[in-house]
Amino acid sequence: xxxxxxxxxxxxxxxxxxxxxxxxxxxxxxxxxxLGLAGESGCGKTTLGKSLIRMDGRMRLAGGTVSLDGAxxxxxxxxxxNPFRFKRVSLIPQYSMSAMNPTRRIGxxxxxxxxxxxxxxxxxxxxxxxxLVELPRDILGRYPIELSGGMKQxxxxxISTLLDPSLLIADxxxxxxxxxxxxxxxxxxxxxxxxxxxxxxxxxxxxxxLTYQIADTIMVMYAGRLAEKAPASVIVSEPxxxxxxxxxxxxPEVGVRHAERRLSGIPGRPPALLDPPQGCRFRDRCxxxxxxxxxxxxxxEVAPGHHVACWKA
Amino acid sequence: xxAVPTGRNEALYFALRNGKLLAGLVVLVPLLVLAxxxxxxxxxxxxxxxxxPASPPSAERWFGTTMFGQDIFAQFVYGLRVTFVxxxxxxxxxxxxxxxxxxxxGYRGGLVDEVLNMLTNIVLVLPALAVLLIVNxxxxxxxxxxxxxxxxxxxxxxxxxxxxxxxxxxxxxxxVDLAKLSGVRTWKIITREIAPNMSSYLFMTFxxxxxxxxxxxxxxxxxxxxPSEGVSLGLMLNNAARWxxxxxxxxxxxxxxxxxxxxxxxxLYVMNVGLDEVFNPKxxxx
Amino acid sequence: xxxxxxxxxxxxxxxxxxxxxxxxxxxxxxxxxxxxxxLARANVSQPAAVEAMRxxxxxxxxxxxxxxxxxxxxWAALFRGDLGTxxxxxxxxxxxVIIRAVPYTLALLIxxxxxxxxxxxxxxxxxxxxxxLDNTVLPIGYVLTATPYMWLAILLAWGLGIVAGIFPxxxxxxFAMRPNWSWEFVGNLALHWFLPFVSLFLVAxxxxxxxxxxxxxxxxxxxxxxxxxxxxxxxxxxxxxxFRNAVLPQITGLALQLGVLVAGALVTEIxxxxxxxxxxxxxAIQNQDFFLLQGTFLFIxxxxxxxxxxxxxxxxxxxxxxxxxxxxxxx
Numbered sequence: 040x041x042x043x044x045x046x047x048x049x050x051x052x053x054x055x056x057x058x059x060x061x062x063x064x065x066x067x068x069x070x071x072x073x074l075g076l077a078g079e080s081g082c083g084k085t086t087l088g089k090s091l092i093r094m095d096g097r098m099r100l101a102g103g104t105v106s107l108d109g110a111x112x113x114x115x116x117x118x119x120x121n122p123f124r125f126k127r128v129s130l131i132p133q134y135s136m137s138a139m140n141p142t143r144r145i146g147x148x149x150x151x152x153x154x155x156x157x158x159x160x161x162x163x164x165x166x167x168x169x170x171l172v173e174l175p176r177d178i179l180g181r182y183p184i185e186l187s188g189g190m191k192q193x194x195x196x197x198i199s200t201l202l203d204p205s206l207l208i209a210d211x212x213x214x215x216x217x218x219x220x221x222x223x224x225x226x227x228x229x230x231x232x233x234x235x236x237x238x239x240x241x242x243x244x245x246x247x248x249l250t251y252q253i254a255d256t257i258m259v260m261y262a263g264r265l266a267e268k269a270p271a272s273v274i275v276s277e278p279x280x281x282x283x284x285x286x287x288x289x290x291p292e293v294g295v296r297h298a299e300r301r302l303s304g305i306p307g308r309p310p311a312l313l314d315p316p317q318g319c320r321f322r323d324r325c326x327x328x329x330x331x332x333x334x335x336x337x338x339x340e341v342a343p344g345h346h347v348a349c350w351k352a
Numbered sequence: 353x354x355a356v357p358t359g360r361n362e363a364l365y366f367a368l369r370n371g372k373l374l375a376g377l378v379v380l381v382p383l384l385v386l387a388x389x390x391x392x393x394x395x396x397x398x399x400x401x402x403x404x405p406a407s408p409p410s411a412e413r414w415f416g417t418t419m420f421g422q423d424i425f426a427q428f429v430y431g432l433r434v435t436f437v438x439x440x441x442x443x444x445x446x447x448x449x450x451x452x453x454x455x456x457x458g459y460r461g462g463l464v465d466e467v468l469n470m471l472t473n474i475v476l477v478l479p480a481l482a483v484l485l486i487v488n489x490x491x492x493x494x495x496x497x498x499x500x501x502x503x504x505x506x507x508x509x510x511x512x513x514x515x516x517x518x519x520x521x522x523x524x525x526x527x528v529d530l531a532k533l534s535g536v537r538t539w540k541i542i543t544r545e546i547a548p549n550m551s552s553y554l555f556m557t558f559x560x561x562x563x564x565x566x567x568x569x570x571x572x573x574x575x576x577x578x579p580s581e582g583v584s585l586g587l588m589l590n591n592a593a594r595w596x597x598x599x600x601x602x603x604x605x606x607x608x609x610x611x612x613x614x615x616x617x618x619x620l621y622v623m624n625v626g627l628d629e630v631f632n633p634k635x636x637x638x
Numbered sequence: 639x640x641x642x643x644x645x646x647x648x649x650x651x652x653x654x655x656x657x658x659x660x661x662x663x664x665x666x667x668x669x670x671x672x673x674x675x676x677l678a679r680a681n682v683s684q685p686a687a688v689e690a691m692r693x694x695x696x697x698x699x700x701x702x703x704x705x706x707x708x709x710x711x712x713w714a715a716l717f718r719g720d721l722g723t724x725x726x727x728x729x730x731x732x733x734x735v736i737i738r739a740v741p742y743t744l745a746l747l748i749x750x751x752x753x754x755x756x757x758x759x760x761x762x763x764x765x766x767x768x769x770x771l772d773n774t775v776l777p778i779g780y781v782l783t784a785t786p787y788m789w790l791a792i793l794l795a796w797g798l799g800i801v802a803g804i805f806p807x808x809x810x811x812x813f814a815m816r817p818n819w820s821w822e823f824v825g826n827l828a829l830h831w832f833l834p835f836v837s838l839f840l841v842a843x844x845x846x847x848x849x850x851x852x853x854x855x856x857x858x859x860x861x862x863x864x865x866x867x868x869x870x871x872x873x874x875x876x877x878x879x880x881f882r883n884a885v886l887p888q889i890t891g892l893a894l895q896l897g898v899l900v901a902g903a904l905v906t907e908i909x910x911x912x913x914x915x916x917x918x919x920x921x922a923i924q925n926q927d928f929f930l931l932q933g934t935f936l937f938i939x940x941x942x943x944x945x946x947x948x949x950x951x952x953x954x955x956x957x958x959x960x961x962x963x964x965x966x967x968x969x
Binding site: 473481563575592599601609610614616 | 657661665780784785786787789790792795796807852893897901909919939942
């Protein structure tokens, strides 16, 4: 098991109080595993991704532990976390289009970034990877503004994985791309894993159909908690949680983008996480809800590797 | 993802807790009150010869008197008035011109934009004070209103350019498209859809123009090209310099007017940064 | 890039045209015969001088000619370097009077602009997001940048000149001296130069420091900064990149501020009776020497245009985006 997350609680500080964006999430990611993380916006998936590498100023670790390769990951401590970043945990951000310093040639930026981490550039390896993602080698002498959107995306993917991290977090990296580019990006990520550039990966998206194409396991989150986690094929073919079922059935076919919009097809909205209600959080929107749902449903392993947090599962 | 008080309430919440904004107001409001109440506090004519010439501050004459026995406190209070008036009129006019040109250029684009942009750039590189020197010297400026008019006419370009850029980024948004599709007329789209969406920005632009106008007016007055009637803080500095207050050691003559201008403009600038933090969540300190 | 400079030069050319036209037009708004009224308001005592000037300006203004011909003549005179004759220093040509004053103004402006820009940016970048500096020292920046140039000049002249007696407060050099290239004279020049320089420097410094501080806070929130932090890059590297990017708008800002800085220099010179262009303007106004005033105006406009063009060149050298030809609109 590469990554082990136990009862992770992360809160956002706001004016009205703390928003419990992650409220007790536990899961693991194995060696070589690609975990797809899906759910509506506000379900906590982006918070989870950020927590594992760098919390922003408003986030606070409220409890839980994370371990990577058997060692504790000090995610609540920015300073102590720094040695792990890039080398052990890395990130492909949502904002790849603007992730590179606009006034530095890309090659120089990479050199300086690595130097500040006490590493030097392995030019041969870097060029091999550029070839792999079909970027010209002279790209290192260019400025980011000279690159197309797709090229920037691939460049950032190469930079982020340059130090062969154990865990790569890919946060909504496809949402700005067209369908064919999305697929190419997804294939590249799988290739990176297969070649050992990254050991395991968390692929965050609201597009469950895209997740299905690359993920080994899919984890569905709802309102700051885990709803269901299972091998990708199982999630799609035999979802057990009513939320997952509605999510899957609201997709007319694999390959449709913007699952998020379609989710408005599920009546109601997720509860506010400032003061979340007792019991199952999907209760108000759930067609199967019954008395027992006033109690919190614990995630139960209904089959090997298939966890569901629902009394009816 | 996060639930915070929304819209207006949120801005107000941060406004009331923003040290910079409050500090600016604490300086500005008393000066404003002083200026508004000038006739009550300082009596009629601030240029009247009322007391022993060149006397330092005393309990009776708080800021002392000039070489000629004018009460400096009275001049100061009336000067504040003029300063605020020049700021509001000059800054206001510049803001109006800047908005008109910025909105039109940014919204219409194309040839209109090219022409207006060229115009903006020309006025932008012309040194405003030098132009005002020529204009004022030849035409003679008698009233504060005329001075403010000329200042307004020369100091709008950077505002126009900033507003143009903002409009440019807003005009392709959904709500503007929607309005366009439903056949709403251009100026209505600008006033109903675009301007409200950058109202905080426009307000901050006005504040900067306000402060800028005050400083230009003060320089003109100091050179001796200010309004020939009445009194202003710049004119007080001009008189103090002209009649060698410096060499005579009459510090009470030249300190108050400069301090007044600095306090007003400084408070405006600080408020502006405070407002930026209020309106722009990224800048809030946590 | 050619397009970029082409546009810039077009703007500057048009600006010069506008400035000259203003210069030509404004006297015509004065009621009555401009030559007559100018001479009437001028303090020239010798009748011969008045006659000579009347002849000169009547031919210059050529009021009996059609307007376009008057305008053409005006330009022709301009290209001959003929800005008329000063009334204040009759019969010195205005061009000579100005050329004698320009070195003093440049000696104040260039060092104060460059040094304040450099130091202000450094300081502002250093203070940003460092709580104690941000909250204690930057308010001073706000006060400085809000200070009218002439007031700070007066305060310095009073405090360091008159009360402390360290620096002279009037003139470009001691009245007792004649200009020459001795160390003594140069030292004397420097002594007279110091206070006007410091007062210009301080006001401008405050503005740059605050501008940079605000700019760099935006840059530190930018995506590329967040990405670097996520990859554990050192704070130093992130700040260095942010500074580099924040400096670009500051270069544009320098171009925008030129007019204000020049205005500041003019009033500062007036306070110190420093023999530069500001002093000329005051004399021109007090002596109703409109030819001198107009000549000085044109000179300032040309100076600002040239400086703008230099800044444009620097910008292209510093910002790769203008060189690669994409997004070349440098504010």
